[in-house]
Amino acid sequence: MTESMIxxxxxxxxxxxxxxxxxxRYRREHPEDGSGWVRMREWLDAHHMSWMHHKH
Incomplete structure (x- = not known):
């Protein structure tokens, strides 16, 4: 391996x-209440990244 690769x-x-x-740390401070996945999907949709959670 070269130095830059290392x-x-x-x-x-x-x-x-x-x-x-x-x-x-985030998971410890924000215990899951069952809506974590929903919030993530909403965030992805709001940021035009809905393709990341669509099943192919």
Missing amino acids: GFVVGLAVLIAIAAVLGR
Whole structure:
């Protein structure tokens, strides 16, 4: 692996770790009440990303 590729992999791992920590904190502070998926779908639709939750 080249040095730039190693840097890319390390950076990607750091971003994934940060996302996991933030996601865990969000889930702990906002316990699921059953409407989490509905809110996510509404957010995706509002941001023109409804294609992400359509079944193919």
